[in-house]
Amino acid sequence: MTDGRTLAQALRVLTDGADLDAFRAANPDLRVRLVAQREEFDGSLQHALLLKGPDGSTVSLSWSPDLGLPWPLRGVHRAGEHLLLRVNGVETPVARAVACLDFVWDERGVADRLVTDCLVREALEEEPEPVSDAELQRAMDAFRRARGLLTGAETRAWMERNHLSHAELEELVAVEASVARLRSRIAADHVEDWFAAHGHNLDVVRLARVVLVPGTPLTGDGFLGDVERAFARGQAVPGETFVAARRRELVAELGEEAAGTVMSAAPGTLAGPFPTDRGELTVKVLAVEPAVLDDAVRDLVEREIFAGWIERRRRAAKVEWFWGTAERTGNVPGNQPER
Known part of the structure; x- marks a missing residue:
């Protein structure tokens, strides 16, 4: 991971705008993530390329143009009122947290839901799951049916109650569709084995x-x-x-x-x-x-496998909370509250 060729390729991604997907394809053993961070000090946007090797070690590569923000001031920040949580550098504003609590994640406690959302977005940044227009429309139809929004008037009234624009609603639905694709990809090679071992619990x-x-x-x-x-x-x-x-x-x-x-x-x-x-x-x-591995049961199995995958990522994550007292946030495992 530290040989000159790999680092030179990575540097070209940062400095010359080389194709990030091509770099990933050329280095399949690395987990590659391009991180963008808005600096609190002057509002400038800084980028870093994180290269994580099979042994778990990470190389962080960053580049600054002339007259950029001095290095001692990088990362200096205050927790603004809009920011609730950061997990592995992925930030969750309060507005997104409210959306998560209302209808994105509906199966865990509040803290777990927010951390899970950050971990999923991190995975989607590393390996995006693009959603086609047809998939987005199917996801939107399912989203509306699940909430009893069967007419345009009902949907508009629901959006007004939740203070959502059409673009914001599409973004939320696209997230759900991307998560579903990610879940299927993570579980793809493990469904049959999981069902053989645990399928009786779904009888x-x-x-x-x-x-x-x-x-x-x-x-x-x-x-x-x-x-x-x-x-x-x-x-x-x-x-x-x-x-x-x-x-x-x-x-x-x-x-x-x-x-x-x-x-x-x-x-x-x-x-x-x-x-x-x-x-x-x-x-x-x-x-x-007895349970049969039909579409409904396959979906349940994929969710179980995905939950295990999320839990493994959670145990390895750096979690920083920007709200409440140290005593309050410290009760959540893995928390590292800001002081």
Whole structure:
């Protein structure tokens, strides 16, 4: 990574505008990232080329024209009110953080979502996932359907409520589409192996279920009749009666042992009661369906693989928070709060 030829090629990228993609193609063993940083001191834009080798070491190459910002003043900054977070040099303004919290990431805690967004954008800067106009339109249609925005008027009203322009909405949807492509690329060669090892956790069980006040008996005259009578007496907790759940969802709700009992029960039999924070859960098993690697399950597997990939990058990331007190931000693993 430090031989003269490689460094000379890298320097030409910085000084002469040589093709960055061609440099990446000529050096497949390197992770290459061109970093742009706006200097707080004078507002100038500085660039550096980061070359990360297979052993994890990194060479940082930068170049400054004559009369550029002096080196001692590079990196001098204050955390402006607009800046919330920086991960591996990727900055998250407060406005983007709000967008993340509202509808970009919907499966982790606040701090995790923001760090994940930075790590994903870092990966997309290193290896972009361009989205075609047709893909963007499909992603936009899916985005609107998921939020019940079925007409132009509903979409415009939603944009006004969230203070988004059409260009900003397209940018957010393009991010989602790019993330989906990145996720598929990361998981591409691992889906079948993951499914062979963990696919049983995606088996589906179809249930009729009821949560009863502790001590409420089931007479055995018929499960649904018992549920109706218990609900009429105020002994059944309001909730969904017919559900389809995957094994991993049952494990999260009831624990491994109870989930195993339900998944192994013969169709037509009762299982439980199982203690929950709302009362005692009793279920009637209607059907158990082994997971099949169809499109829906493949998407779930890709998400699991992608989550593991993100976690590995998170453990190696430098995370800097620019908000709150050191005590508050220090509670998040990996944080290095500014002082």
